[in-house]
Amino acid sequence: MIRPVFALTLRSLLLQKRTIVLGLVAAAPVLMALIYALARSPGSHDHSFYSDLVQQLFVPTVASLISLVFGVSAFGDEREDGTILYLVATPQPRRELIVAKIAAAWAATLILLVPSLLASGLLSLRTGSSTALIGWPLLGVLLASLAYCAGSVLLSLYTRRPIVIGVLYILLWEGSIATFAASAAKLSISAYGRAFTAHVLPQASRPVASTAVSALVLLVVVAVTGWAAARALTRVELP
Amino acid sequence: MSAPAIEFAGVSRWYGDTVALADVSFTAGGGVIGLLGHNGAGKSTTLKLCAGFSTPSSGEVRIFGVNPRKTPSVYSRIGIVPDLSPPWPFLSGRQVVELSARLHNVADPRAAAARAIESVDLLSAADRPVGEFSHGMRQRIKLAQALAHDPELLLLDEPLNGLDPAQRSHMIELLSRLGHEGRTVVVSSHVLHEVERMAPRVLVLVNGHLVAEGSTTAIRRLISERPRRVLVTADGNGRALARELLAVANVDAVRLVDGTIEVETSDPEAFSRALPQAATSTDTLLRRINPVGDDLESVYAYLHERARGQGR
Numbered sequence: 258m259i260r261p262v263f264a265l266t267l268r269s270l271l272l273q274k275r276t277i278v279l280g281l282v283a284a285a286p287v288l289m290a291l292i293y294a295l296a297r298s299p300g301s302h303d304h305s306f307y308s309d310l311v312q313q314l315f316v317p318t319v320a321s322l323i324s325l326v327f328g329v330s331a332f333g334d335e336r337e338d339g340t341i342l343y344l345v346a347t348p349q350p351r352r353e354l355i356v357a358k359i360a361a362a363w364a365a366t367l368i369l370l371v372p373s374l375l376a377s378g379l380l381s382l383r384t385g386s387s388t389a390l391i392g393w394p395l396l397g398v399l400l401a402s403l404a405y406c407a408g409s410v411l412l413s414l415y416t417r418r419p420i421v422i423g424v425l426y427i428l429l430w431e432g433s434i435a436t437f438a439a440s441a442a443k444l445s446i447s448a449y450g451r452a453f454t455a456h457v458l459p460q461a462s463r464p465v466a467s468t469a470v471s472a473l474v475l476l477v478v479v480a481v482t483g484w485a486a487a488r489a490l491t492r493v494e495l496p
Numbered sequence: 497m498s499a500p501a502i503e504f505a506g507v508s509r510w511y512g513d514t515v516a517l518a519d520v521s522f523t524a525g526g527g528v529i530g531l532l533g534h535n536g537a538g539k540s541t542t543l544k545l546c547a548g549f550s551t552p553s554s555g556e557v558r559i560f561g562v563n564p565r566k567t568p569s570v571y572s573r574i575g576i577v578p579d580l581s582p583p584w585p586f587l588s589g590r591q592v593v594e595l596s597a598r599l600h601n602v603a604d605p606r607a608a609a610a611r612a613i614e615s616v617d618l619l620s621a622a623d624r625p626v627g628e629f630s631h632g633m634r635q636r637i638k639l640a641q642a643l644a645h646d647p648e649l650l651l652l653d654e655p656l657n658g659l660d661p662a663q664r665s666h667m668i669e670l671l672s673r674l675g676h677e678g679r680t681v682v683v684s685s686h687v688l689h690e691v692e693r694m695a696p697r698v699l700v701l702v703n704g705h706l707v708a709e710g711s712t713t714a715i716r717r718l719i720s721e722r723p724r725r726v727l728v729t730a731d732g733n734g735r736a737l738a739r740e741l742l743a744v745a746n747v748d749a750v751r752l753v754d755g756t757i758e759v760e761t762s763d764p765e766a767f768s769r770a771l772p773q774a775a776t777s778t779d780t781l782l783r784r785i786n787p788v789g790d791d792l793e794s795v796y797a798y799l800h801e802r803a804r805g806q807g808r
Contacts, residue, residue: 261598265595338581342576343581343596345548346571347571347596347600348568348599494551495544496578
């Protein structure tokens with residue numbers, strides 16, 4: 258019974274005013290790519306710019322922030338207004354409720370991220386763009402945002418201030434320490450997301466793992482946080 | 497033998513230093529049961545524990561023999577109407593009830609929703625968004641979503657709140673009927689006369705303690721027979737009036753304090769009939785008659801004291 262909960266949550270997430278704000282966040286890389294495209298000179302390094310845009314801005318900040326807000330809100334909004342009771346007081350397996358919530362948060366995130374990444378890539382790479390140059394970074398963004406969404410859903414079941422904690426984590430850990438300190442990168446979701454960009458762009462910073470290992474790590478993060486969230490749902494104090 | 501719908505065994509629930517429920521034990525099954533108590537008495541905590549929305553700090557809660565937190569499949573036998581928390585405002589009433597039926601694995605959710613909406617008399621507004629509903633309509637749609645899967649146990653937190661008199665009567669009639677059908681219907685309220693219209697059995701909670709339990713009639717008798725105090729202010733010979741009142745049947749004590757006569761009686765009605773006669777015979781003019789402790793808080797305080805005296 259994942260579909261009705263997925264549809265309900267997706268609708269609930271997208272109907273909020275904050276979706277407009279998140280849309281603006283998603284538009285930031287497009288704006289930067291547009292400025293780059295307009296100001297570009299014959300000697301500009303399109304691949305370097307695109308690689309930096311994806312690795313330094315898109316994955317660790319834009320994708321993580323949007324995933325965090327949607328992931329946290331998937332249960333957080335319902336905890337706030339009490340509608341969570343109408344889902345929890347049903348015989349549906351907790352695991353399925355969590356899968357539906359993560360899937361809805363992920364879908365809402367991708368509705369904003371995918372057009373943003375495609376537009377950023379096409380603008381900054383111009384005629385040099387190819388399926389591989391867009392596709393591999395996109396795959397990294399897809400998997401990293403799925404892991405962020407799952408982690409955020411778990412966070413929303415453990416604390417009443419998930420956004421504050423999540424933003425601190427993204428800014429302090431993912432956005433700065435793990436982005437610039439190679440030793441910390443192995444404990445960072447975005448580092449594994451960035452590894453997919455490095456697969457097709459040699460200018461990118463050295464990846465923490467191969468694409469296969471990165472995909473595996475991110476999927477394990479999703480599975481473990483999803484399992485923990487299902488457990489948390491049976492213990493959380495409801496309104 | 498099947499397990500009772502609700503089983504509380506030595507259940508306590510505290511939040512930090514605040515005790516919401518203290519060593520409560522009871523079983524319930526079949527018919528309407530009133531959960532009576534003042535605000536903050538522990539009614540909502542009791543219902544939350546029954547619904548599996550909270551875990552006891554100590555003791556055990558079993559619903560149909562299992563812990564709903566660990567066995568969600570038992571929710572197919574439970575319908576829940578929370579006090580606050582209206583359903584998703586962007587869904588229509590019908591969508592809310594259909595979704596509930598679907599999530600409770602009902603074979604034909606559409607037909608079940610139509611039946612439930614009809615039973616709460618909300619067919620005419622069923623296709624409007626819940627966000628546009630009045631409070632009374634929200635209460636009824638919450639009940640409809642709880643009824644959609646034909647549950648054996650219904651938990652309702654203050655279902656009569658915010659309803660107009662006609663809606664109250666309809667709700668009371670509906671809940672009574674559900675009880676007569678053999679379902680266990682637990683209704684919380686802080687108003688005894690509302691509860692006694694539908695619940696043959698009540699549990700009275702005071703400050704988290706279960707202080708009285710039994711038939712509504714017995715609880716009503718217990719409350720009405722409790723000793724009452726009446727303050728009488730009169731012009732004339734107050735001392736003589738006090739002496740006269742002491743002779744009235746069922747008057748347990750009379751004190752004269754600063755010109756005001758304080759009377760303790762176990763039968764206030766008989767006392768009110770005897771008072772004018774006593775005033776006439778002692779040639780005093782009654783100025784003011786003020787019953788003390790007739791409010792609900794005092795009733796609960798009395799039941800609490802009585803329970804402590806009995807060592808409950």
